[in-house]
Every structure is written in C-alpha cells, then in structure tokens.
Amino acid sequence: xxxxxxxxxxxxxxxxxxxxxxxxxxxxxxxxxxxxxxxxxxxxxxxxxxxxxxxxxxxxxxxxxxxxxxxxxxxxxxxxxxxxxxxxxxxxxxxxxxxxxxxxxxxxxxxxxxxxxxxxxxxxxxxxxxxxxxxxxxxxxxxxxxxxxxxxxxxxxxxxxxxxxxxxxxxxxxxxxxxxxxxxxxxxxxxxxxxxxxxxxxxxxxxxxxxxxxxxxxxxxxxxxxxxxxxxxxxxxxxxxxxxxxxxxxxxxxxxxxxxxxxxxxxxxxxxxxxxxxxxxxxxxxxxxxxxxxxxxxxxxxxxxxxxxxxxxxxxxxxxxxxxxxxxxxxxxxxxxxxxxxxxxxxxxxxxxxxxxxxxxxxxxxxxxxxxxxxxxxxxxxxxxxxxxxxxxxxxxxxxxxxxxxxxxxxxxxxxxxxxxxxxxxxxxxxxxxxxxxxxxxxxxxxxxxxxx
Amino acid sequence: xxxxxxxxxxxxxxxxxxxxxxxxxxxxxxxxxxxxxxxxxxxxxxxxxxxxxxxxxxxxxxxxxxxxxxxxxxxxxxxxxxxxxxxxxxxxxxxxxxxxxxxxxxxxxxxxxxxxxxxxxxxxxxxxxxxxxxxxxxxxxxxxxxxxxxxxxxxxxxxxxxxxxxxxxxxxxxxxxxxxxxxxxxxxxxxxxxxxxxxxxxxxxxxxxxxxxxxxxxxxxxxxxxxxxxxxxxxxxxxxxxxxxxxxxxxxxxxxxxxxxxxxxxxxxxxxxxxxxxxxxxxxxxxxxxxxxxxxxxxxxxxxx
Numbered sequence: 001x002x003x004x005x006x007x008x009x010x011x012x013x014x015x016x017x018x019x020x021x022x023x024x025x026x027x028x029x030x031x032x033x034x035x036x037x038x039x040x041x042x043x044x045x046x047x048x049x050x051x052x053x054x055x056x057x058x059x060x061x062x063x064x065x066x067x068x069x070x071x072x073x074x075x076x077x078x079x080x081x082x083x084x085x086x087x088x089x090x091x092x093x094x095x096x097x098x099x100x101x102x103x104x105x106x107x108x109x110x111x112x113x114x115x116x117x118x119x120x121x122x123x124x125x126x127x128x129x130x131x132x133x134x135x136x137x138x139x140x141x142x143x144x145x146x147x148x149x150x151x152x153x154x155x156x157x158x159x160x161x162x163x164x165x166x167x168x169x170x171x172x173x174x175x176x177x178x179x180x181x182x183x184x185x186x187x188x189x190x191x192x193x194x195x196x197x198x199x200x201x202x203x204x205x206x207x208x209x210x211x212x213x214x215x216x217x218x219x220x221x222x223x224x225x226x227x228x229x230x231x232x233x234x235x236x237x238x239x240x241x242x243x244x245x246x247x248x249x250x251x252x253x254x255x256x257x258x259x260x261x262x263x264x265x266x267x268x269x270x271x272x273x274x275x276x277x278x279x280x281x282x283x284x285x286x287x288x289x290x291x292x293x294x295x296x297x298x299x300x301x302x303x304x305x306x307x308x309x310x311x312x313x314x315x316x317x318x319x320x321x322x323x324x325x326x327x328x329x330x331x332x333x334x335x336x337x338x339x340x341x342x343x344x345x346x347x348x349x350x351x352x353x354x355x356x357x358x359x360x361x362x363x364x365x366x367x368x369x370x371x372x373x374x375x376x377x378x379x380x381x382x383x384x385x386x387x388x389x390x391x392x393x394x395x396x397x398x399x400x401x402x403x404x405x406x407x408x409x410x411x412x413x414x415x416x417x418x419x420x421x422x423x424x425x426x427x428x429x430x431x432x433x434x435x436x437x438x439x440x441x442x443x444x445x446x447x448x449x450x451x452x453x
Numbered sequence: 454x455x456x457x458x459x460x461x462x463x464x465x466x467x468x469x470x471x472x473x474x475x476x477x478x479x480x481x482x483x484x485x486x487x488x489x490x491x492x493x494x495x496x497x498x499x500x501x502x503x504x505x506x507x508x509x510x511x512x513x514x515x516x517x518x519x520x521x522x523x524x525x526x527x528x529x530x531x532x533x534x535x536x537x538x539x540x541x542x543x544x545x546x547x548x549x550x551x552x553x554x555x556x557x558x559x560x561x562x563x564x565x566x567x568x569x570x571x572x573x574x575x576x577x578x579x580x581x582x583x584x585x586x587x588x589x590x591x592x593x594x595x596x597x598x599x600x601x602x603x604x605x606x607x608x609x610x611x612x613x614x615x616x617x618x619x620x621x622x623x624x625x626x627x628x629x630x631x632x633x634x635x636x637x638x639x640x641x642x643x644x645x646x647x648x649x650x651x652x653x654x655x656x657x658x659x660x661x662x663x664x665x666x667x668x669x670x671x672x673x674x675x676x677x678x679x680x681x682x683x684x685x686x687x688x689x690x691x692x693x694x695x696x697x698x699x700x701x702x703x704x705x706x707x708x709x710x711x712x713x714x715x716x717x718x719x720x721x722x723x724x725x726x727x728x729x730x731x732x733x734x735x736x737x738x739x740x741x742x743x744x745x746x747x748x749x750x751x752x753x754x755x756x757x758x
Binding site for chain 1: 464472476498499503527553554559564565574577578583611656660689692731734739
C-alpha cells in the first residue's frame with residue numbers, strides 16, 4: 001500500500017455542518033487491499049485523518065482445526081500479489097513446530113521462489129501501482145493515471161515492464177508449480193526438483209531480467225531526480241524501521257528481526273522465534289487492520305515501517321555488488337535512516353537489483369538441481385513454531401501451535417502491510433495538512449510530465 | 454458487440470489473485486485491454502465508487518466480481534455491480550463458492566473477532582473491536598449467487614490467465630463462455646491403475662513418484678471431484694489437486710463426491726479411514742465451504758439462541 005494525495009479530486013465531500021466538512025476517498029485505488037481515507041476539516045483546518053482498512057477475513061481463527069500442512073495452501077489466499085511469502089512462512093512455521101530440517105537444496109529452491117516473487121511484485125508495484133503518478137504527474141486527470149495510459153503512450157517502457165513482471169511470475173510458476181498460490185514447498189522440503197534444462201533456461205532469462213532491471217533502476221533514478229522536491233518535502237515522517245538481516249546483510253528469506261530507531265540506532269535484533277519481544281499490535285477503532293509497532297517504544301511512539309525502505313535502512317549491506325553500489329548511492333544522497341516516504345520506490349528498485357542478482361547466483365549453484373529436495377520421513381508433533389520471511393511489503397510472521405497429530409490448535413499472523421498501517425495514517429495526516437492547509441502542491445518544483453494525458 | 458465492451462472489475466473481500474491472473478496475461482494483455490472500456494478497476498485505475506454509482510443501470514456489458522461477502526459493504530458493492538452490469542461474472546472461486554475464506558463459517562462471528570482483536574498474542578490492551586466508520590462484518594459468508602443472480606462463473610483459485618482471456622474474448626464476440634465438462638483426472642497425464650488403496654498418506658509423507666497417479670500412491674488428490682480447466686497444474690507440480698476449481702459439471706457438493714471417490718477405493722477398516730479425514734471441512738471443502746449445507750449450521754444455531 002502507499003499513500004498518495006492525488007486521488008483527493010475523486011473524493012466525496014459531505015457537509016455535516018457548516019463549519020465541519022469531511023473528505024472521503026472511497027476506495028483507495030491501485031493497491032492490494034481494501035481501504036478508505038477520511039479527512040475531517042474544521043473551518044478549513046484538518047481536525048482528523050483516518051485510514052480505514054475496511055475488510056478482514058480472519059485467517060488466524062479459521063486456521064484452527066486445519067491440518068498444519070494445509071496452512072501453506074490456505075494462507076497464500078491472504079494476498080494474491082504475495083502468496084509466495086505466505087506459502088513459505090507457513091511451511092517454515094510448521095517445520096519449526098515439528099523440528100524438521102529440510103535438505104539444503106529445498107531451502108535454496110524456496111529462496112529462489114521467494115526471489116521470483118520479489119521480482120514480479122516489485123516490478124508490478126513500480127510500474128502498475130506507482131509509476132502512473134510520476135509519469136503523468138499529480139495533476140493528470142484521475143481516469144488517465146494508470147497502466148493503460150502507459151501502455152498507450154509509451155509502449156516501449158510498458159513492454160519492458162510487462163516483460164520484467166513476466167520473468168518474475170514465470171520463475172515462481174517454474175519453482176512453485178503455480179505463480180499465484182504456489183504449492184511445492186511442503187514440510188520436509190519441496191514436492192519437485194528444478195530440472196537441469198529449466199535451470200539453463202532460467203540462467204539465460206535472468207541475464208535479460210537484469211537488463212530490464214537496470215532500465216527500471218535508471219528510470220527510477222530519473223523519477224527521483226525529477227521529483228526531488230516532492231520526495232524530500234512531502235509526507236516525510238520519522239518512524240522506527242524493521243527488517244530481516246543475516247549478520248547485518250539484507251536477506252529476504254531468513255535472518256533475525258532488526259529494529260532501528262528514528263535516529264538510526266539499532267534498538268534490537270532478535271531471532272524470529274522471539275518476535276513477540278519486539279512486535280506488538282494496536283487495535284484502533286476505525287481500522288480492521290491492526291497497527292503494528294515496536295513493543296518497547298509503545299504506541300504511537302513505536303510506530304514502525306516495514307518493506308523496501310525499512311529494509312534498506314536497517315541493513316549494513318546488500319548481497320550482490322551491483323545492489324551494494326546502488327545502496328551506497330542511495331545513502332550518499334538521502335542518508336541513513338531515510339524518512340522520505342516517496343523514497344520507498346527508490347529502495348524498491350535497489351531491492352529489485354539485488355533480487356535478480358541473487359536469483360542468478362542461486363541458479364549458478366549446483367545444489368539448485370539436486371535430487372535431494374525432500375525428506376522421506378516427516379512426523380507431526382505437538383509444538384509451537386514460528387516462520388518468518390520478508391514479503392515484498394514487509395516482514396511476515398506465521399506462528400502456529402500444533403497438537404500431536406499435527407492439527408493447528410492456534411495461530412498468530414503478523415502480515416506485511418500491517419507494519420505500515422500506522423505510518424500510512426501518520427503520513428496521510430502530514431500530507432493532508434501540507435496540501436489542504438499549506439497548498440504545498442502549488443509551490444513544489446515539478447517536472448514536465450513524461451506523458452501528457 | 455459494437456465498439457469496446459464496457460467492463461468493471463470489482464473486489465469484494467478478496468486477495469487480488471484473480472486480478473493478478475488477469476495481469477499475468479503479460480504481453481497478451483496488450484491485445485485484451487484495448488477490447489475493454491474500463492469503467493471501474495480498483496486494482497489499477499483511479500475510479501471511485503461514486504463513478505460506479507453514476508453509471509446507468511445496465512450500463513456495463515460485464516461486471517467481473519472477485520471475492521466474497523465478508524462485510525456489509527461487500528454485499529452493497531455486489532448488489533450495485535449487479536444493477537449496473539448486464540452480465541455478472543463471478544471471478545474466481547471465492548466469488549463462485551465462497552472460496553478459502555468461507556472456511557470461517559465453521560466459527561461464529563464473535564469467535565473470529567475475539568481471536569483477532571482480543572486474544573492474539575501480539576495485541577496490546579485487548580479491549581477494542583474496530584467498528585467506527587467501518588462496514589459491519591457479516592454473520593457468515595454466503596455464496597454470492599445466493600445474494601444476486603450470477604450469469605457466468607470463472608472458476609479456479611485463481612482462474613488461469615488463459616481462461617480469463619477466453620472469457621473476455623467470448624464477451625466481446627457475444628459467444629457463451631463454455632466450461633469443460635471433464636475433471637482434473639481427465640487432464641492429468643499421470644499413469645493410473647484400477648486399484649484399491651490400503652493406506653492413505655498425508656501430503657508431506659514420503660516422496661511421491663512423479664509419473665504415477667497420486668491417488669494410486671495413497672495421496673488424497675481431489676482431481677476426480679474437481680472440474681477441469683487448469684491443465685492439472687498441481688499434479689504436474691507433483692502435488693495433489695486441492696480442488697480449487699470446485700465440483701465438476703452436474704455435481705452440487707464437491708466433498709460428497711470426493712468422499713464417494715475415496716470411500717470407493719479405500720481397502721481398510723472404517724476407523725482407519727476416519728483417521729485420514731481428521732479435518733473433513735478443511736480437507737474436502739477448502740474452496741467451497743460456503744456452498745456446503747453445513748456452512749450455515751453454526752450461525753443458524755446462534756440465531757435461535
């Protein structure tokens with residue numbers, strides 16, 4: 001999810017009283033999920049801003065009574081953009097509860113599956129969800145600000161975007177059986193290996209994916225440069241940050257949970273199994289999604305963010321040299337931590353470089369085609385297990401309790417986007433004041449839109 | 454159809470996966486999108502609910518509806534789309550049968566709310582259930598076609614990209630959308646034998662032979678009770694079919710059909726067979742629980758109290 005000011009024109013104004021008015025944006029568009037924004041005004045001044053997530057489906061409850069091995073089929077349905085992280089966090093949680101150690105090849109295949117998803121989701125987020133705002137500019141008519149216009153007006157870039165998403169989704173399908181709601185990760189390993197001919201094909205495709213990613217990164221750099229005034233002035237909020245790291249190195253698949261304070265201090269770093277020491281949820285009355293925050297700092301002081309910017313803030317380094325170079329470039333320009341909400345897209349493009357580079361590295365690893373991909377013997381037991389991975393939009397935690405035959409008796413889920421709900425509301429508060437009270441949009445230095453609607 | 458087809462893509466409570474499957478047409482999207490005049494598409498276009506409301510009744514050629522009625526707002530949006538669309542398309546298994554999130558019908562609404570907001574290990578204070586400026590959670594998840602008339606069902610979790618493209622092309626040419634009358638078993642190329650099973654296995658047990666029928670190996674593959682159309686994607690990934698496309702043509706209850714199939718080949722004591730189905734609702738109705746006659750039991754009992 002992301003915050004934008006540009007949809008306000010589509011909002012509905014209703015005058016409750018003469019002095020009090022409400023702007024309601026229903027629904028928020030270009031995202032996965034269901035949300036609305038309510039801005040209350042009193043004599044032209046903002047009196048309240050609410051971010052309402054308007055639906056919940058209660059997976060944490062109806063997992064009770066299910067076979068634990070079915071959770072990796074059930075939970076991907078939480079999110080159709082990011083089913084792979086749910087599939088993997090689920091299987092890791094069950095293996096943790098049952099004390100199962102899958103073969104090395106299975107772990108590498110799972111990581112490859114997750115990287116395929118990072119590639120397609122990051123490309124989708126950049127091109128389909130976010131780019132229309134920048135390429136058409138914030139004052140383009142709402143009905144034109146979308147991927148369809150990009151397809152019509154700059155087909156060359158649109159084709160590259162579609163091709164990059166395709167590489168990511170098809171890598172997921174190759175490894176996961178299906179790209180949307182994969183099935184191959186299972187307690188004890190994977191249901192199938194990667195064939196050598198598939199590996200060879202994917203090595204070639206990753207070279208092409210890297211060319212497309214470089215194109216995307218350069219496009220993002222240009223957007224960041226063009227919109228520098230917006231990025232550094234609009235919706236900048238100081239928050240905590242969280243993400244997985246492996247000895248300080250960026251890692252999507254595994255690691256410990258690191259927490260950074262708004263001033264940039266590493267406040268905590270705990271293994272996944274101890275997530276409750278740092279993760280807490282606040283239920284707010286106007287939102288079906290909880291606000292996740294840093295437990296030790298309390299609410300609302302401890303509101304934190306997850307996802308690309310958070311991960312880029314908390315890590316010391318990226319995995320691949322190319323992404324590391326990009327990280328240095330980023331830090332030289334915006335520092336650490338960077339609090340600029342719009343810099344999420346820049347961070348996302350750095351992660352894209354890393355994901356493609358790392359996928360290539362995994363494909364070059366001889367283990368990736370190993371026949372040792374599944375344990376023959378896996379036994380359920382009574383236990384409590386935690387599985388974590390980084391989903392494209394933030395840290396994902398699955399925590400299950402199982403009985404001795406392997407049925408789930410209780411489940412707790414910390415879902416990626418919820419890390420950002422409190423911060424989205426906080427930045428909407430700032431942006432609403434900036435736009436409505438200060439008319440910042442009339443003063444910002446904006447580029448000539450790359451596409452005229 | 455003259456000109457472009459006026460279409461809306463609507464999301465009730467859902468995961469976005471059907472829309473992701475539409476996007477997964479990739480370069481073919483460049484052929485499909487120009488056929489459509491998109492009037493509403495939350496996932497990718499900035500139209501608001503008001504824009505949908507302003508359309509004349511019957512002003513849309515097609516309304517694709519993803520998701521289920523988990524909130525009163527979902528119910529409202531479903532009815533609104535029905536008013537506006539000449540053809541209402543249930544987009545995916547949630548919209549057709551309730552889908553995975555309708556497993557929640559095993560519980561009462563209060564139990565769902567309590568676990569998430571008052572009992573979860575990570576929730577602090579444990580004294581608030583959200584209700585301000587929010588649509589009410591429905592007491593149970595109905596099937597969408599119990600609320601409004603559905604003209605076309607696009608099945609699968611999600612429907613394959615190809616099936617979505619076929620539906621759009623059919624819509625454009627005015628032809629009916631045809632479903633396969635076969636089952637997943639008919640599409641699956643694994644070698645099948647006529648034989649009884651002495652022991653069933655859970656999905657994580659052993660390492661299945663990639664060539665042989667999964668049922669023959671004792672895995673609870675649901676292909677025999679599931680409508681064809683996906684190309685047997687899961688069996689091709691060496692994984693049992695989970696039944697996500699719902700029952701085949703002419704079968705109302707997918708679980709009943711599957712119990713018949715498994716019971717017919719099980720060569721074992723009834724007690725042992727029962728052990729296999731430790732969670733019948735989750736195992737056999739994972740995508741169609743809202744369709745089950747059992748589905749309303751708990752909420753109905755509650756109403757009587």
